[in-house]
Amino acid sequence: MFDDDFRIKDIVLLKHLSASIRRNNKNDRQRRMFMFKRTIVTTIALSLLGSTCASAAAIPASQQESSISKAEQFESYLPREEAPEVQATLDPSWFNLRDWISLQNRSDERAPEGTLARVVTCLLTRDTGALERPSDANLPAFTLDKYLTENGKKAKSKLEQFDVSSPWLYTLHVEKIEKPKDQRRTYRLKGTSRTSQVGGIYPVEIAVSLVKSSNGRWLADDFDVFEVDLPQAIHSKDFFDIAVPGDWSVIKDNLPVPVLSFKKGEKDVGGLQPLNFLPVNTVENLYPNHSEVAEMLNKYPGEDRDLYWVLLKRTPPAAAQSHEVNYERHYYFLDREHHIAYDLNFDAGAVDSVTAWQVVNSFRLCPPNKN
CATH class of the missing domain: 1.20.5 (Single alpha-helices involved in coiled-coils or other helix-helix interfaces)
Structure with a gap:
């Protein structure tokens, strides 16, 4: 079962x-x-x-079609005066050249801004042939000639001061654009040239005039190079050397250690103040009153100078009954042997970081001669 x-x-x-x-x-x-x-x-x-x-x-x-096809779009890509925030070890000319090459790569070489980008890149890389060379069939052609009219090939000799090893063309940006006719426009460029000497940074102004040829291609037809104010070299015996832009006014107080004030027009844009710096002090002890750190303190990585920098937010004291807030760049050069810290400072709203670093890089300590 x-x-x-x-x-x-x-x-x-x-x-x-x-x-x-x-x-x-x-x-x-x-x-x-x-x-x-x-x-x-x-x-x-x-x-x-x-x-x-x-x-x-x-x-x-x-x-x-290029990724930028209309002239109206081009102008927004032109390198302007606004400078990137750069560190001391980064060269601002690299960023400037990168912007021009980027515009060159993205634009139509027949368009005006495309031609301008190629002309400026040739200037920054000394590919112009502005200086007369000995006639030699083996010499390669210069790239600039591809973007010039016959008149432009004659006018490029005006650029010969930029076809030398020193001073070399350092940066260029578009200051303004003039369009007197539909078939012609002029770009006013400002920038800098420099040498390897201390404070050897000089302002530059160049005008590049383009014309539209019969086949619709824009070519450079003329150049102008303008005289500009050179940087001011300031020497304070036994203390420091420094160079500032030529359009700044410098007020010097001849105290035991000189104090400098910088003005651009009627506006205060910065200064240089010596501060006591004892062995027990830290850089943070040097910050002015009523300030707070907006960007952290940095130390210069090289061994050729004892330098720190910081961006500070400045607020007025309560008694001032004001709510105005300012930002300042402070660069502290330490002379530990003589117990001095030099506070080189700039109004961040009036002086861009590239200009600030140009002044900073010109600063040199000149300790007293002991002989």
Whole structure:
């Protein structure tokens, strides 16, 4: 009796097991069919995508548009005076050249700003041929000539002061654009040249005039180089040397250690103050009253000078009943031997970081002559 019951149960279990296997096999077939269909669809899609890419790649270069196609769009990409925040170890001329090359790469060389970018890049890389060379068939052609009219090839001799090893053209940016005629426009450029000497940074102004040729291409037709104020070199015997922009006024107080105040027009833009710096002091002890750190204190990484810099937020004292907030860049040169810290500071709203670093890099300590 018990054996019959077990056999009946076994038969029932076998039937359930067989049905389960059939269901699983059916599900496996469905999954395999789905995967097969998905593979076919993916293959077809990739094939279509590949043919589309191949078709796009086959478009002739003459029919392809640059990523900046209209003159109105170009002008927003022109390198302007706004300078990036740079560290002491980074060269601002690199950022400037990068901006011009970026515009060159993204623009149509037939358009005015595209031509300007190529002309300026040639200037910054001394690829002009402005200085007359001895006639030699083996000399390579200069890239600038590709973007000049016949008159422009004659006028490029005005640029010969920038075709020398020193001073070299350092930075250029667009100051303004003049469009007296539809077929002509002039770009007024300002920038700097420099030498390897202390404080050897000089302002530069150049005008580049472009004309539209009969085939619709813009070419450089004339150049002008303007006389500008040179930086002021300031020497304080036994203490320091420094150079500041030529359009700044410098007020010097002949105290035991000289104090300088900088003005641009009627606006105070900074100064240089000597501060006591004892061995027990830290740089943080040098911060002026009513100030807080806006950007953390940094230390110059080189060994040629003991320099720290910080951006401070200045607020007026409560008694002043004013809510005006100013930001100042402070650069502290430490003369530990003579227990002096020189606080070279600038109004961050009036002096950009590149100009500030140009002044900072011109500063040199001149310790008293012990002989």
